[in-house]
Amino acid sequence: MQSLDQIFVTGKQWLLAFLPEALQPVGSILLVIAAIFGVFATLFAVTTILERKILGRIQNRFGPNRVGPFGFFQPAADGIKMLTKEDIVPRDADKIIHFLAPLALIIPVALALSVLPYGRNMVPVEFDAGLLFFFAVGASTELSVFMAGWSSRNKYSLVGAMRGIAQMISYEVPLVLSTVTVIMIVGSLSLVKIVEAQSGFLFGFLPSWHVFTPWGFAGFFLFMIAATAESNRSPFDLPEAESEIIAGYLTEYSGFKYALFFMGEYWGMFAISGLSVTLFLGGWNAPFPFLQFIPSYIWFFTKLVLIIFTFIWLRGTVPRLRLDQLMSFAWKFLLPLALTNIVVAAIWFFSRALQFPGALGLRWIFCAAILAVSYVWLGRGVAQAQRAKRVYQYAE
Amino acid sequence: MTPLHHYLIFSALLFSIGLAGALTRRNAILVLIGVEMMLNAANLNFIAFWRYSAHPEALTGVMFVIFSIGIAAAEAAVGLALIIAIYRHYKTTSLEKVDSLKG
């Protein structure tokens, strides 16, 4: 079992042994890059087809089922179509920036993917401040949105880019603040250490993941909402709202550049989902002790796919928010709740000293109560417009 | 290994580019960019001196740069807000045209 768990690590070392000593670091980096691109390009392809199938089933349709068995070669067909499409650049566009924008998205996102621990001893680049690195490169994806929107010289693109930047900047605040709790409890910015802190089992069978603590659950909830907004997924897909602004900043993109953008957005979603798995869902840890024989990376990707499924499910259900509602939701609801959560995490952290029997339950109830009360109270503030249930009259 | 004075020369060049820009360009935003660039050049000096110092565990250079980055962010925010306010009033961001104290 140990060998299966470490098969990729040993495999990499075995491959590197063929190289001369001097080239081994370079070879290692290249291998990692190839692995990340290979794995996530495949996951991207699988996710596109799964998304369409799941959305289809939610809408009582079959979804694509014509190319290959159950339509599973549809991504290949789409890829070929994208590659062979004409690459149209508007005449008035700023051609260089128009060309660079998809790259400016895909590079930071690939960088962000490279710091996540995918399994035991399986982290491509281990940084002491991995979380900070993740947010630093994540913040620079906004530039690509701006570049795409501005360089297209299209009004819809510009409006979409402005929406996108405003949304991403606003939601970065609750995103970062909700992770502060994890940093406080674990005491490290290193993603590997954060995962290790979640290994082990409470009472011998309950996973000690962060999501099973009050602050962790609230943090996960906040993080996922902010992550939905950061990755431009419904109901926060305003920058690409097709019923309002065609395709937002992607309006003037076609062919391969569009495919790159598309892939970049999905990779961003994977990256941020992977981060939430790492921070709150125990990373590559198995949920139960008797399931530990399954290799760690399988657990990571299972959790990742579950989160992606939730994204798709949500997308199939809800309509889109409006820009001002989106903003007030971020600033009036998520931000105060995230700050409350930090206080709760501090209470949790310092009440560790309590050691009498039942202390855990008491801490749990106290912290959960604070969060629940503030959730209800803040939620009422956000949704005060529709408090009054409407009553309709009938005329005979 | 890169010797220390290479970093210093590099930062001097960056500083002078920022200075030249701040002195020659008329647009307020570009002047601000030039100032930011000079600030960054100075930050690089701090880091380089910290790295090559005999007692790097004191973290003085790093601390200074962290505060400097924080203050630069504040400076940029206020500076750009001022530029926007001036633009609303004068309908220009050219520093040469913004020359009267009285609105």
Next chain:
Amino acid sequence: MAIETTFQPKATLGRTAPGNYTLLPKTPAGAIGGIDGTVLEVAMGPHHPSTHGVFRMDVSLDGETVVKLKPVFGYLHRNHEKIAENTTYLGSVPYTDRLDYLCSMTNNWAYALSVERLAGLQVPERAEYIRVITAELTRLVNHCSLIGFLMQDMGAMGTPLMYAFREREKILDLFESLSGSRMMCNYMRFGGCRCELPSGWIEQAKKVVTSFPEFLDHFEALLSENEILLARTQGVGVLSKELAINASITGPMLRASGVNYDIRKVDKYGIYDRFSFRVPLGEHGDVFDRYMMRVLEMRESLKLLEQALAQIPSGPIIDPKAKLRGFRQKPGEAYARIEGPKGELGFYLISDGSPNPYRYRVRPPSLINLTILEDMCLGQTIADAVIILGSVDIVLGEVDR
């Protein structure tokens, strides 16, 4: 509203492209306004995903706020009225299908009613019942798909639309087995209906009608309490009672503003006075009320359908005096209106004794409800303008004719 008749090409740089067209000057960097407090002028349409066909909204935006909105229609103009004036009375019936292509049955009925008024034909009782049944089924079809489209405009990824269409298909199946066509029914004739109900049709219709409330419950569970939908629709696109009356808005839109005006109750055309049904009234006149009006009206229509399907008598389905071939009328005029799913649908006919009407005029609810669009959209955001347009419930075939 001044109509721009002459198109003046912008000054060109004198360059010509390889083809035979002249290039407009390049957009200078930053020529697109809209961010620095200047007004951004966007032409939404005629090919825009959410204009329900070929319709254009010339919108001026201050940031995201609409400060000016000019609806431009006519892209789908097909000369319907002029064609009808050159076609026989019978030949116009299939053209009325194509006015509001979601509700061909009600269009047929309104036209048939005006010809009957012109010719003084008596509709047999069974035909009246069939008309009520098909018209109310049409109302279900229309309201169902309208809510679906509205949610689509709101960005709900087509899920409500697909559910609505799943139910709509059942009703369209009924229409197909009755009239031979799913959407272009061409079923009603002046003096009655074209053909007898196929065997088992009533039972099938009863099955659809009894299963519909369950669908509506699930549909409402999906939508009516959704916080995002409430936030998006409540207080958006408010149309005051006075403005609605003065702009002669009709249909669910008028009732959403709280005016009790339903032609089924006012005119009691056909046999609507025999059924007990209620007219839901809104209060705020916003998009949410318009959405709820449709849901509540569907429930009332279902009650009506139950009664009609239970009471339908046997008998002839067309007035024996009605003549299809070579139908001519003595000179005269007639106007008949019905409560279509979208509002008051009327046909005005003048006969000069020839086989063709001398004058033929449609009073399309879509067009008249659309005229108030700007007043509802001003001060709202662009995203609201889209759903306000969606809540008006237009079909461009009827707007442009």
Next chain:
Amino acid sequence: MLGTGIIKGMVETARNFVGSYHDPERLTTVQYPEERLAPKENGRSFPFLVFDGNDQQAGLRCVACQICEKECPPQCIYINKSKDKKPDYVGKLQFYPATFDIDISVCMSCQICVEVCPFEAIKMDQVFELSTSDRFGKLLLHKPQLAKPNEYFHQLHPTDANEVDARLGEEKRKAEAKAAAAAAAAAAKLAAPKPAPDEPTKAT
């Protein structure tokens, strides 16, 4: 509480997601080229001409009265009347269409030609897979393409066809009886010295 409505909605979509795997009521899609819906008896696509017997030229019911050409709202029917006459199903001499074309790229499937036809000669087909690369030639159907046997009509619209056949059979029977009576009268006339005038034929 904030979020309950969304959770309710998500439960609803989850029900549909699961239901679409086992509930045929939910997954109503018909996968067209492999699966087909049974055609409805009243279904209509484009008109065709009915002929009796085996010879589509001789058995064609159409007598080129051109009523459908006049009544057709989009005016997609083009008829040229023949110079000569041929006997119809009751044996009466009638004109026949020398050419009968329908431009189905213009036709809007409204069925008005069927309603106005006094001879039950034009009926609605149910074929719909008519796509072609030739926009003008292939979509202009001529008489040989339009003429379909009465059995085909029976296949498509059995109720209507039986009714029509009964009526036509009745007419034919009457006409034959009349002809027999006339023949008997003629025979009687031949036998008797006084000649009887021929009764003029009336079109129904």
Next chain:
Amino acid sequence: MNVAFILIAGLTLGSAIAAMSLRNLVHCALCTVITFAGLAAMYLQLNAQFVGFAQILVYVGAVAILILFAVLLTRNSENQPNTLLASPSWIIGILVAISVSGTIIYAVVKSTRLAQTLPPAPEATVQKIGEQLMTNYVLPLEIVALLLTAAMIGAVIIAMRDKNEKEDSGSKMITGNARERVSQPSTIHHPSSSQKTTR
């Protein structure tokens, strides 16, 4: 001399020159981003991980976006008329810059007191930085926090649009339209015995 250093330095200086000399302001701002990112790479080279990431987070993620917003918000400043290179201000500016850089470089090259050896990589972990921030530098930290808050509020107040100005333009636009259509409402009277139902 390190290849990576030359590459990063060249890219950074090149983009800095471009940022200061290009005509389109958006291009300038985007080149500034490259400069900032290059500096972050320099910090990483110097084992200052935290500072490097903070540089990207603050400069690329925030300041650059702010600059871009400012460029777009001040629209007609986007395109500058081409100023001649020979104009006096250009010459003076470049002369000053050259003399400043010349002086510094001369001093650097001539200096003998500069460390010539690279000491072993220091441990600048986040934990240590945090400890320092909470102990030795706690007062500066508080002051920076205060400064940032003040700057944020100040920036918002400065950039807020004049209320009167906005209301004027807004009302003008709206009254220009068909609001006046609401005149005397004609009344429709129908029997409306109403009945309440909870929905």
